[in-house]
Amino acid sequence: MEHSSWLTGTLVYLGAAVLAVPLAKFLGLGSIIGYLAAGILIGPWGLAFVTNPQDMLHFSEFGVVLMLFLVGLELEPQRLWSLRKPIFGWGSVQLFGSAALILGVGVACGVDWRIAMVGALGLAMSSTAIGLGVLAERSLMNTTSGQSVLSVALLQDVAAIPILALLPLLAMEHSHAEGNAWVSAGKAIGVIAIIIFGGRLLVRPALRWIARSATPEIFTAASLLLVVATAALMQTVGLSMALGAFLAGVLLAESEYRRELETDIEPFKGLLLGLFFIAVGMSIDFAVVTSQPLLIAGVVLGFLLLKAAVLWSMGRAMPLPKAERPVFIILLAQGGEFGFVVFQTAAQAGVIDAQISSFLVAAVAISMLVTPLLLVAADRWLIPLLAGQRRSNIAEISEPQNQSVIIAGFGRYGQVVGRMLYANGIKPTVLDIDSEQVETMRKFGWRVFYGDAKRLDLMRTAGAASAKILVLAVDDVEQSVEVAKMVRQNFPNLTIVARARNVAHYFQLHDLGVTMIERETLDSALMSARSVLEQLGWEPHQARTLALRFRRHNIDQLAKMAPHRKDEAKLIAAAKQGRQQLEELFAQERDEAARRQVRSSWDKKLDEPEAVTALAGPSPQPSSQTTEGAG
Numbered sequence: 001m002e003h004s005s006w007l008t009g010t011l012v013y014l015g016a017a018v019l020a021v022p023l024a025k026f027l028g029l030g031s032i033i034g035y036l037a038a039g040i041l042i043g044p045w046g047l048a049f050v051t052n053p054q055d056m057l058h059f060s061e062f063g064v065v066l067m068l069f070l071v072g073l074e075l076e077p078q079r080l081w082s083l084r085k086p087i088f089g090w091g092s093v094q095l096f097g098s099a100a101l102i103l104g105v106g107v108a109c110g111v112d113w114r115i116a117m118v119g120a121l122g123l124a125m126s127s128t129a130i131g132l133g134v135l136a137e138r139s140l141m142n143t144t145s146g147q148s149v150l151s152v153a154l155l156q157d158v159a160a161i162p163i164l165a166l167l168p169l170l171a172m173e174h175s176h177a178e179g180n181a182w183v184s185a186g187k188a189i190g191v192i193a194i195i196i197f198g199g200r201l202l203v204r205p206a207l208r209w210i211a212r213s214a215t216p217e218i219f220t221a222a223s224l225l226l227v228v229a230t231a232a233l234m235q236t237v238g239l240s241m242a243l244g245a246f247l248a249g250v251l252l253a254e255s256e257y258r259r260e261l262e263t264d265i266e267p268f269k270g271l272l273l274g275l276f277f278i279a280v281g282m283s284i285d286f287a288v289v290t291s292q293p294l295l296i297a298g299v300v301l302g303f304l305l306l307k308a309a310v311l312w313s314m315g316r317a318m319p320l321p322k323a324e325r326p327v328f329i330i331l332l333a334q335g336g337e338f339g340f341v342v343f344q345t346a347a348q349a350g351v352i353d354a355q356i357s358s359f360l361v362a363a364v365a366i367s368m369l370v371t372p373l374l375l376v377a378a379d380r381w382l383i384p385l386l387a388g389q390r391r392s393n394i395a396e397i398s399e400p401q402n403q404s405v406i407i408a409g410f411g412r413y414g415q416v417v418g419r420m421l422y423a424n425g426i427k428p429t430v431l432d433i434d435s436e437q438v439e440t441m442r443k444f445g446w447r448v449f450y451g452d453a454k455r456l457d458l459m460r461t462a463g464a465a466s467a468k469i470l471v472l473a474v475d476d477v478e479q480s481v482e483v484a485k486m487v488r489q490n491f492p493n494l495t496i497v498a499r500a501r502n503v504a505h506y507f508q509l510h511d512l513g514v515t516m517i518e519r520e521t522l523d524s525a526l527m528s529a530r531s532v533l534e535q536l537g538w539e540p541h542q543a544r545t546l547a548l549r550f551r552r553h554n555i556d557q558l559a560k561m562a563p564h565r566k567d568e569a570k571l572i573a574a575a576k577q578g579r580q581q582l583e584e585l586f587a588q589e590r591d592e593a594a595r596r597q598v599r600s601s602w603d604k605k606l607d608e609p610e611a612v613t614a615l616a617g618p619s620p621q622p623s624s625q626t627t628e629g630a631g
Contacts, residue, residue, distance in 0.1 A: 012049045013056075016042045017274055031137065032130060033372040035274050039281020053282030060279045061241070063272025064129045064337065065231045066265055068157075068242040071132060071141075071150065072249020073258050083151055090148065090314055091155025094332060097310040099124040102303055114170045115352050119360055121163050122342035123303045123335055127368050128153045128242060129276055131331040134375065145324035149331050157243035160338060167342070170351045187237040195230060195247050203248075207257050220264040227265070259489045263456060280337070284365040285358050292359070299363045300370075307333040326378040334371040335364030397449035401429040401463040406494075407471040408432075408453035408483055410441060413499050413520055414473035418446070428471070429462050433479075453483045456490055464491045472498040472514075477505045484512050506558060526551055 016038035024034030042049040050056065099120040106116030131149050132141070140146040203226065210222045227245050234244030252258060289296055308329050315325040340361055347357040405421060405428035407414050414430070421428055430448045432438050441448040451458045453474065464470065470487055474480040480498070487494055497516045500506040509517050526547045533543040 009050075012042055013275060013278060017278065021274070031274075032133060032277055033369075035277030036281040036369050036372075039278035040284065041281075042278075043282030043284070045284070045286040050282055053279050056275065056279040056282065060272055060275035061337065062228075062231070063269060063274070063276045065241045065245045066227060066269035067129065067132055067273060069227050069230075069245035069249040070262060070265060070269060072246040072251075073253050073262055077250055077253065083147070083154075086148065086151035087154050087158075090318060091152045091158075093314060094126075094152045094307075094310060095124050095156060095159055098303075098307045101306045101310065105302065105306065115356060117170060118167065118342065118346040118352055121166075122339035122346075122360060123364065124307070125156050125336040125338045125342070126153065126307075126332045127334055127336040127371070128157070129273060129337060130334065130368055130371055133273060134327075134331060134372075140324075140327065143324060144318075144320055145328040148318060148320060148328055152332055154243075154246070156336070156338065157246065160243065160341075163342065164345055167346050167349050167351060170346070170349070191233055191237050191244075192247065195233065195244060196251065203252065204255055204257075207252075207255070211257065211260075219260065223261050223264045224268065256489075259456065259486055276337075280365055280368055283340075283361065284369070285362045288355075288358050288362045289366070296359065296363055296366070299359075300366050303335070303363070304333050304367060326382050327375065330371060330374045330378060333367075335367040337368075339364040397431065397451040397458060397461055400461055401449075402466055403427060403429040403463060404468045405429070405471065406431065406459075406462055406464060406467050406469070407473060409473035409475060409480075409499075410437065410446070410448055411473065411475050413475075414471065415441075417471050417473060429467070431458075431462060454479060454486060456486060459487070459491070464494055467494055469495045469497055472496055472509075474499075475501075477501050477508070480505065481508045481512070484509055484514055488512055488514075503558065507561075510559070522551065522554070 017035060020038035020041065021031050021034035024037060025031060039053070040046050043053055044051050102123055103113075103116050103120035106119060107113055111119075131153055135141045135146045135149060141150070207219075207222065210219055213219075226248060230244045230248040231241035234241050252261065255261075311329040311332050312325070315328055320328060343352070343357040343360045343364075346352045347354055352360075405426060407418055407421075407428045407430045410418065410430050410432040411434075414432075418428060418430060427447075430441075430446065431451045431453050432441070432448055433450070433452050435450055438448050438450045449462070451462065453459060453462075464487065470491075472480060472483060472487075474483055480501075484496060484498065487496060495516070496509075496514045498509050498514050498518070500509060500517050500519045502519070506517055506519060529550075530540075530543040530547045533546065534540055538546075
């Protein structure tokens with residue numbers, strides 16, 4: 001089928017996706033396998049409904065761009081800066097370590113070093129689309145393995161321009177390429193600077209002006225225009241479009257329109273990513289595969305094992321839990337969509353011929369095809385073995401709820417709140433992202449739903465629009481803050497009663513306008529302090545009063561310190577002043593208690609007959625004169 005009719009093409013793509021993806025999900029293979037299978041089915045080597053998959057591949061790459069933009073929206077500049085070491089450290093280890101191993105094996109097998117270099121650089125790349133797509137699908141983005149995969153993916157995008165600049169240098173006839181490479185590097189730096197400063201100075205005011213029009217569809221159009229313009233600007237200087245979109249997202253991560261941008265772009269991202277995977281399935285050249293099946297199987301298996309060896313070493317050196325290492329290794333061992341660009345560019349530059357380029361493209365596509373299958377196998381056998389327990393697959397909350405209270409997080413803290421509410425006849429809607437915790441609670445008779453409270457659509461299903469109170473009992477600090485941000489922006493009438501892990505967490509929630517915050521260790525620590533005072537001789541009511549006054553003073557002091565939490569000097573000064581005031585207050589309390597005790601002891605003595613007699617003086621005795629006179 002030629003692309004003479006966009007309506008017919010749309011029918012084919014959507015029909016294949018609608019049929020293949022639910023079937024793959026039903027078989028437990030995941031949506032990505034469904035999209036890839038749909039691409040193979042309708043591609044040149046299947047039913048041949050599509051004969052030129054490259055056009056669709058170029059168009060659908062925009063789904064990866066949108067995905068990186070949304071990832072950037074989740075990373076504030078400070079948080080991105082905190083990831084600089086994993087990005088440039090572990091990301092460089094993965095990319096250059098894998099490339100060096102593949103290059104060495106290729107040269108040892110007799111491959112020309114230029115061809116081996118091109119293959120090593122292209123095969124060392126990993127699929128950002130599949131990696132981040134799987135992490136999002138499994139709600140693993142905020143885990144250690146998720147952040148590690150993101151760091152490596154970002155380094156690969158950063159390395160795109162020097163790799164593409166290197167390829168012409170490998171061609172002997174392009175001796176002038178070195179100068180062009182320096183010019184390209186200068187243009188790239190200039191474009192990145194334009195995006196950074198433009199995002200700071202121009203984009204936010206422009207979005208604010210557009211939002212005043214109160215026209216939702218225009219804001220959606222502006223959101224897409226922002227991503228498209230950034231991608232186009234990066235592409236003009238040969239940079240990764242996805243990297244540009246990511247930078248734009250990071251610069252808008254602190255914007256007041258962040259959640260609205262996410263809501264507008266999310267549907268387009270999901271659809272275009274699906275088309276991208278379909279295009280990857282269509283692009284597999286089965287003629288190359290069938291002509292040299294053993295060779296291509298050896299190449300795929302070889303580079304997967306070499307990259308897995310590097311990633312396994314990284315996983316041992318990094319603070320990565322054992323149960324998360326298989327996902328980390330599998331997602332980064334595969335080839336990536338950027339490999340297609342590397343091989344096509346090398347072929348155009350004359351470094352490799354078209355046949356070798358098709359062979360390497362097929363190897364990358366096959367590695368992307370087997371990755372979801374490897375994940376399924378790891379889920380069923382390897383991860384349970386490492387974790388020592390079975391992985392649970394629980395459906396997310398799907399039925400709309402209408403309770404007045406929502407509890408997000410049902411661990412040790414949320415359970416106490418839930419039991420208190422149930423005891424008083426209140427049945428909240430309970431959400432937890434830990435599938436094992438959900439299963440355990442259901443065994444004890446609790447009605448707990450599986451779901452990520454950071455997701456806007458899921459919270460709407462949970463009834464956040466009509467509920468009165470959200471009990472924010474999420475254990476992870478970053479996730480807790482993310483939930484609070486999303487709720488404050490999208491459900492302003494929903495009162496948040498939050499749990500704070502520590503003072504820093506308290507300040508973050510306080511900055512978001514959350515006023516009902518309880519630090520999880522404060523009351524239990526004060527109960528212990530009361531017990532200590534009672535054991536030392538304080539009266540129980542006095543110990544209780546002191547604990548309550550300490551609690552009130554501590555909360556007031558935190559509210560005073562909150563405006564200065566980013567100024568260390570003022571924060572320390574406020575803390576010292578607060579501690580001194582508390583010590584003076586309690587000293588006055590002790591003095592007052594001592595005076596009351598003295599007065600009380602005197603009052604008791606006054607009530608005794610001997611004391612009354614002593615205070616009144618000796619009893620009057622008759623004088624001798626009187627006695628004598630009387631006598």
